[in-house]
Amino acid sequence: MHTVAFPNKILPYLLVAPQIILTVVFFFWPASQAIYQSTLREDPFGLKSGFVGLANFSAVLADPNYLSSLQVTVIFSILTALVSMGVALLLATAADRVVRGQTLYRTLLIWPYAVAPAVAGMLWLFMFNPAMGTLAYLLRRNGFGWDPLLNGDQAMALIVVAAAWKQISYNFLFFVAGLQAIPRSLIEAASIDGARGARRFWTIVFPLLAPTTFFLLVVNTVYAFFDTFGIIHAVTGGGPAKATETLVYKVYNDGFVNLNLGSSAAQSVILMIIVIALTAFQFRFVEKRVHYG
Amino acid sequence: MARIVLNDVRKTYGTVEAIKGVSLDIADGELIVLVGPSGCGKSTLLRMIAGLEGITGGTISIGDRVVNDLEPSERDIAMVFQNYALYPHMTVRQNLAYGLKNRNTPKPEIDRRIAEAAKALEIEPFLERKPRQLSGGQRQRVAMGRAIVREPAAYLFDEPLSNLDAKLRVQMRVEIKRLQRSLATTSVYVTHDQMEAMTLADRLVVLNGGHIEQVGTPIELYEKPATTFVATFIGSPSMNLLATPAPGAGWVLSGATHLPAGVATLGIRPEDLHLAEEGRDDAFRADVKVAAVELVGAESYVHGTLPDGTPIVFRVAGRSRIAMDDTMTIGAAASGLHFFDQEGARLA
Numbered sequence: 238m239h240t241v242a243f244p245n246k247i248l249p250y251l252l253v254a255p256q257i258i259l260t261v262v263f264f265f266w267p268a269s270q271a272i273y274q275s276t277l278r279e280d281p282f283g284l285k286s287g288f289v290g291l292a293n294f295s296a297v298l299a300d301p302n303y304l305s306s307l308q309v310t311v312i313f314s315i316l317t318a319l320v321s322m323g324v325a326l327l328l329a330t331a332a333d334r335v336v337r338g339q340t341l342y343r344t345l346l347i348w349p350y351a352v353a354p355a356v357a358g359m360l361w362l363f364m365f366n367p368a369m370g371t372l373a374y375l376l377r378r379n380g381f382g383w384d385p386l387l388n389g390d391q392a393m394a395l396i397v398v399a400a401a402w403k404q405i406s407y408n409f410l411f412f413v414a415g416l417q418a419i420p421r422s423l424i425e426a427a428s429i430d431g432a433r434g435a436r437r438f439w440t441i442v443f444p445l446l447a448p449t450t451f452f453l454l455v456v457n458t459v460y461a462f463f464d465t466f467g468i469i470h471a472v473t474g475g476g477p478a479k480a481t482e483t484l485v486y487k488v489y490n491d492g493f494v495n496l497n498l499g500s501s502a503a504q505s506v507i508l509m510i511i512v513i514a515l516t517a518f519q520f521r522f523v524e525k526r527v528h529y530g
Numbered sequence: 531m532a533r534i535v536l537n538d539v540r541k542t543y544g545t546v547e548a549i550k551g552v553s554l555d556i557a558d559g560e561l562i563v564l565v566g567p568s569g570c571g572k573s574t575l576l577r578m579i580a581g582l583e584g585i586t587g588g589t590i591s592i593g594d595r596v597v598n599d600l601e602p603s604e605r606d607i608a609m610v611f612q613n614y615a616l617y618p619h620m621t622v623r624q625n626l627a628y629g630l631k632n633r634n635t636p637k638p639e640i641d642r643r644i645a646e647a648a649k650a651l652e653i654e655p656f657l658e659r660k661p662r663q664l665s666g667g668q669r670q671r672v673a674m675g676r677a678i679v680r681e682p683a684a685y686l687f688d689e690p691l692s693n694l695d696a697k698l699r700v701q702m703r704v705e706i707k708r709l710q711r712s713l714a715t716t717s718v719y720v721t722h723d724q725m726e727a728m729t730l731a732d733r734l735v736v737l738n739g740g741h742i743e744q745v746g747t748p749i750e751l752y753e754k755p756a757t758t759f760v761a762t763f764i765g766s767p768s769m770n771l772l773a774t775p776a777p778g779a780g781w782v783l784s785g786a787t788h789l790p791a792g793v794a795t796l797g798i799r800p801e802d803l804h805l806a807e808e809g810r811d812d813a814f815r816a817d818v819k820v821a822a823v824e825l826v827g828a829e830s831y832v833h834g835t836l837p838d839g840t841p842i843v844f845r846v847a848g849r850s851r852i853a854m855d856d857t858m859t860i861g862a863a864a865s866g867l868h869f870f871d872q873e874g875a876r877l878a
Contacts, residue, residue, distance in 0.1 A: 422615035425582050428675075430629035431603035440628070444619040 274502035286499075293503035302479065303487070303517055310483040313397060314461035321401035325408030326446075330438070332409075333416045343413065347442035350406035352468030362472045379481070385473065386390050389480025390475045395483050399472055400465045415449035416442070416482060455519050462512055484508050532593030532606070532683035532716055533558045534579065540587035541574055541740075548574050550589065559779035561707075565727035566737035575737070576720045578687050580609050586597060593683050605630075608664060608677035609686040609860040612693060614669045616661040620671050626679050629784040650673050650709065651786050667698045673705070678713070678800060681753040687719040689826070691726065694771040724764055725741070728752070736760050750770050758874035769829055769868070770803075770842050772796045779839030781816035790877050795870040802866030805858060812861030818842060820856045825849060 243249045272326035275293050277286040297303050328346060349357070364372045366385045366442050376383040385392040419442060427441045443450075466485050469475060475490060482490065484504065490502025532557040541549035548570045556562050564572040569877065577583040579590055581602035583692050594669050597605045602855045608629075623644060626814055630640045632774040651671045661669055670690065690706075691699045707730055710717050721727050727734055728748045735752065736759070744756040748764075755761035755769075762768040772781065774789055774796050783789065789796070806815060818834035821841075830850045833843050843858055846852065869877040 277601075420613065420615065422611045422613055423617065425580075425602070426584075426609070426611060426615040426617075426676075428626075429580065429607065429609050431632035432628070432682075433601070435604065436632065441617060450770045 238447060269466070271502045271505045271509070274498055275506045276499075277502075278499045279496075286338060289414075289499070293499045296498055297503050297507065305479065306363070306482050306484055306487045308391060309393075309479075310462065310485075312401075313324045313393065313465075313481070313483055314344065314396045314458055316393075317400045317404070317461040318457040319453060320397060321404040321457060322408050322450070324401065325453075326412050326450075328405070328409050329409055329416055330411035330442075332413055341410075347368055347406045347410050349403055349412075352403060352466065354403060355471045357403045358399050358468035358471030361395060361402070361468075365395055385477075387477055389477055392481050396465070396469055396472050399468050403468070404460055408457070411449050412446065415446045419445050451519070458515060458519075459512060462508070484511075534593075534684060534716055534718065535574075535591045536579075536588070537590075538588035539575070539578065539585060541571075542586045546841060548740050549586075549824055550738075552737075554742070554745065555590075556716060556718065558716055561710050561717045561719060561730060563719045563721060563727040563731035563733075563734045564735045565721055565724060565738055566743075568722060569655050569672055570737040571739045571740040571824065572720045572722075576686055576718055577690055578603075579718060580607055581605050581682075586766050600831070604699075606683040607686055608680045608682040608684075609688065609689045610673050611679050612689040612695075614661070616669060616676070618827055621652060621660055625661070626657075627671060628673050629676065629680050632784040639836070640679075643681070644675075645869065647675045655721065658760070659822070666694055667702065670694060670698075670702060671838075678709075683715040685715055689721055690719075692721070692723070699726070706730065720742060724867055728764070734764075736763060736778045736844070738763075754876065755797075755868065756798065756876050759869050760866060761870070765799055765801075767800050767843050769797045769799050770844075771870075772798070772836075772840060779840060781814065783831065784813050784815065787808060787813040787867070790869050792871045793869045793877055794872045796876070797868035797870060798866055800845045801841045802836065802862050803842075803860050804862070808860040810861065813864035814843070814862040814867060815855065815859060816820060816861075818844075818851055820854055821860070822854065823850065823852055828874055 276288055276290060278293065281285045332339065332342055332346070351363045352360070363368050365383070365385065367373050367377075369384055373383050375395040382388075383391060385395045389439070423441060423445070424437070427437050432440060451497050462483075463485055464487060467481065469481055469483060469486050470489075475486045485508065488504045488508065491497045491504065534554075536552055536554040536556075538563065539549055539552045540547070552571075552575060554562075562835055564575060566572050574583060578585055579592075579602075581597065581600060585598050589598055592598060592605055592607065617628065620628065626647065627640050630643065644657070648657055651674060653675055656668060656672070659772060661672065664672065670693075671788075673690065676750050687706075691702050694702060703726055706719075719727075719730060719732075729749055733745060734748055734751050735745050738759050743763075744751055744760045746754075751760055751764050758771060762771065771793065772779070774793050787823045790791055794833060796814075806812060816836055818832075818836060820832055820834045822833040823832070824831040829848065830846050830852070831843055832850070832852055833841065835841055841858075852858070
């Protein structure tokens with residue numbers, strides 16, 4: 238590391254201040270509020286609240302609904318990350334081969350990222366709503382019993398597709414950049430070494446993309462955990478029968494619909510711990526297998 | 531083991547003709563060096579032989595097999611890249627084994643070849659390391675090793691030494707030559723460094739603007755350059771070119787020697803010029819005013835001008851006492867004179 242000596246004593250603090258202020262206002266303050274709230278219990282009329290220690294946590298962790306929500310979240314996150322990264326990688330390798338109109342092709346593929354989550358959810362809902370969706374109609378006409386309003390697995394599939402679709406653009410951008418960073422001569426050396434098509438991809442290209450893939454894995458997990466509320470809210474509302482109620486959605490439901498603030502706060506603290514732990518785990522173990530060239 | 535034959539090979543990018551009809555016959559086991567300035571098409575030509583660039587016209591055959599439409603992997607060639615192109619996520623051993631594994635070579639055979647190549651290149655201690663843990667010279671050896679283990683019909687080298695420092699470059703140059711001799715495998719070597727080209731080549735191919743200027747042994751090219759381009763490109767410092775006839779230029783040819791018909795340029799290498807002495811029978815004499823003296827160790831190069839202002843360079847052995855603004859007469863024997871016509875082609 239290069240150390241820089243500032244002539245002015247205050248300047249360095251001023252330079253980092255915006256970042257610090259942002260982090261304090263938008264992370265430390267709400268996070269500490271959540272921790273504080275999670276130790277309180279409101280009376281039924283919201284007139285006073287009392288300190289209950291870790292009672293909210295033990296109640297939440299013993300709740301079978303909460304554990305099933307955890308399971309839903311894990312399935313949802315894994316599927317969303319897999320689908321969005323898989324499709325993005327496929328598109329990026331295809332875009333890498335396009336010679337003419339590459340910029341146009343890329344620009345078009347980036348657009349979905351500009352769509353708000355709730356709007357993205359609505360788009361997919363319109364297409365697959367069993368009552369009025371065009372594609373739902375096609376599915377049913379072809380003998381497929383499509384009903385995400387009653388079938389939990391189908392509802393899950395729908396939100397996974399909607400959530401993944403929105404993230405594909407983002408992943409695509411990074412994969413395209415990652416592919417371009419691979420020196421051409423390496424690909425040429427591999428083709429002289431007799432590796433073609435899928436073999437070349439899995440033995441040379443994919444390992445060299447590992448830093449990108451790892452980064453996207455972290456980003457996509459966090460996305461699936463936190464940023465998919467809008468999509469779930471618009472498409473399934475957590476149903477049917479809580480089949481698509483992820484942890485984030487449950488925090489909202491318990492806190493703002495059922496007005497159980499203490500439990501909701503405890504859940505968000507747990508959620509925060511999970512994401513911190515997950516990211517730490519990824520950095521600790523997955524990153525070891527990543528080659529930064 | 532293979533002969534490589536290029537027949538009227540052409541390459542165009544859009545409307546730009548990069549290779550303008552190159553024909554070349556490379557004998558089995560020969561080390562051919564393609565040399566020329568940047569953009570002369572030497573790398574393009576090599577990549578066309580490798581199959582990394584398409585061929586617009588003509589045919590390339592390796593070992594009596596036309597390879598125009600074959601994939602690089604099917605051409606039975608191995609290539610050493612300028613930036614080595616080692617796979618960064620694999621150990622040295624995996625790098626060497628990769629091409630063999632892709633061809634389903636049996637494991638014991640792979641191990642045997644790697645052991646052999648590692649021994650020849652002295653990279654045995656690094657076999658389990660990743661490329662990023664190696665120095666430039668070591669990476670270069672690994673890149674060579676990757677080509678050797680394949681036991682291909684031909685080696686292609688694309689400026690393999692240009693990323694090394696000067697000392698290592700000389701050392702690797704000798705080693706490549708020795709290795710190529712012992713393997714006796716046809717090799718095509720691209721470089722822009724004429725010194726490297728001269729020392730390595732069995733035969734040199736000088737390229738300029740997408741066509742061949744001259745093909746020949748290094749000594750042929752040095753002694754009888756076919757064009758003024760080759761004359762100035764081969765040899766350092768490059769050959770002096772004097773416009774003829776130039777009355778009043780301050781140089782004369784002695785009685786027995788005269789200019790051939792159609793001559794436009796007279797060429798003399800700096801090393802063929804010497805300080806004139808009484809009684810020495812020089813074919814060429816000129817008066818020079820010294821502008822600068824370069825001492826390069828065992829010899830010095832004197833940069834001067836003729837009375838008409840034409841610059842001229844000549845060599846003097848040892849440390850000379852010549853100083854700036856000295857004037858003197860220099861001479862050259864008839865054997866050191868080269869004559870070229872209006873188009874730059876050699877006359878007789």
